[in-house]
Amino acid sequence: MSGRDPITLADVLAARARIAKDAVRTPLVPSVFMTRKSGRDFLLKLEIAQPVGAFKIRGAANAIARLPAETRGVVCCSTGNHGRGVAYAARARGIKAVVCMSSLVPRAKVDGIRALGADIRIVGRSQDDAQAESSRLCAEEGFVEIPPFDHADVIAGQGTIGLEMLEDRPDIASLLIPLSGGGLAAGVALAAKAINPKVRTIGISMDRGAAMVASISVGRPVEVEEVPSLADSLGGGIGLDNRLTFDLCRDLLDETVLVGEADIYYAMQVLYHEECMVAEGASVVGLAAVLSGKVALPEGPAATILTGRNLDMPTFTRIVSGKPVTLGGTLLEGRRYGA
Numbered sequence: 642m643s644g645r646d647p648i649t650l651a652d653v654l655a656a657r658a659r660i661a662k663d664a665v666r667t668p669l670v671p672s673v674f675m676t677r678k679s680g681r682d683f684l685l686k687l688e689i690a691q692p693v694g695a696f697k698i699r700g701a702a703n704a705i706a707r708l709p710a711e712t713r714g715v716v717c718c719s720t721g722n723h724g725r726g727v728a729y730a731a732r733a734r735g736i737k738a739v740v741c742m743s744s745l746v747p748r749a750k751v752d753g754i755r756a757l758g759a760d761i762r763i764v765g766r767s768q769d770d771a772q773a774e775s776s777r778l779c780a781e782e783g784f785v786e787i788p789p790f791d792h793a794d795v796i797a798g799q800g801t802i803g804l805e806m807l808e809d810r811p812d813i814a815s816l817l818i819p820l821s822g823g824g825l826a827a828g829v830a831l832a833a834k835a836i837n838p839k840v841r842t843i844g845i846s847m848d849r850g851a852a853m854v855a856s857i858s859v860g861r862p863v864e865v866e867e868v869p870s871l872a873d874s875l876g877g878g879i880g881l882d883n884r885l886t887f888d889l890c891r892d893l894l895d896e897t898v899l900v901g902e903a904d905i906y907y908a909m910q911v912l913y914h915e916e917c918m919v920a921e922g923a924s925v926v927g928l929a930a931v932l933s934g935k936v937a938l939p940e941g942p943a944a945t946i947l948t949g950r951n952l953d954m955p956t957f958t959r960i961v962s963g964k965p966v967t968l969g970g971t972l973l974e975g976r977r978y979g980a
């Protein structure tokens with residue numbers, strides 16, 4: 642697969658076979674509460690049940706499985722779910738993984754990635770310093786960088802989620818897909834529309850710092866200011882030199898929707914109190930869009946992807962008990978669930 646070839650359903654099917662030992666085929670479960678609220682059969686795809694607690698294992702495992710046997714090792718700069726996915730998938734295949742990060746990354750995140758078997762390289766005081774070390778490892782020591790979203794094998798890997806959903810429920814009419822760099826949305830939308838072109842695909846981001854949505858609206862990749870959000874896994878840019886996900890998301894998403902921090906706060910409460918599930922803010926933006934009335938669903942079953950469950954537990958316990966939380970410098974008002 643070269644950068645310019647379109648990614649097809651065949652690539653997603655091949656990815657599925659490649660990652661079967663590393664990633665779990667997760668369940669797609671009905672939500673009684675969301676079905677009542679939305680008036681549609683409402684389904685949740687439980688990527689929170691993946692090893693490492695997020696779907697990123699799929700794309701990472703697919704990209705790593707396609708590397709030539711002589712590869713020295715893999716490297717990435719993510720300290721979030723992508724870093725965890727790369728660390729886990731590399732260890733499962735006996736490949737060395739190095740995660741480059743700055744000295745400002747919190748201790749808990751460093752320890753979490755190290756526990757998954759990756760080598761940690763701490764360089765400088767910024768993400769740019771970490772990126773420079775990663776590039777050096779690739780240029781001088783034969784490592785291969787695994788990017789978090791803008792890579793054909795990563796997109797095909799994430800697309801296996803859409804394949805599984807449409808296999809389990811061929812009658813799905815709409816898909817609510819959390820959207821950041823767009824590897825997930827591109828892969829899921831391309832697989833789902835290849836199976837049923839009528840599926841309505843809706844990408845959802847938080848209303849501050851949504852780089853893909855801003856880029857689609859002006860017609861080219863743009864940078865946006867990053868702002869602290871409960872959906873922290875949706876932060877970050879799409880790259881001004883974006884090769885794949887910008888075009889794919891622009892062409893394959895029927896709609897994009899933005900949700901606010903209070904909507905995300907409430908949706909995290911709903912998932913916890915109604916479904917007894919723990920998920921991070923990025924996971925619940927699909928629920929938030931529906932519950933806040935920001936999206937109109939077509940007739941027929943609707944589904945969203947609970948993308949991950951790696952969260953800051955003190956913040957989470959404050960949210961589910963209705964206490965206020967601070968995001969960067971600003972205070973988000975609390976509200977008891979059901980009150």
Ligand SMILES: *Cc1c(COP(=O)(O)O)cnc(C)c1O
Nearest residue numbers: 722821822823824825923948949
């Ligand atoms: C990475 C991530 C996303 C967004 O995926 P993209 O491919 O960057 O759009 C959503 N939710 C979680 C939990 C993630 O880790």
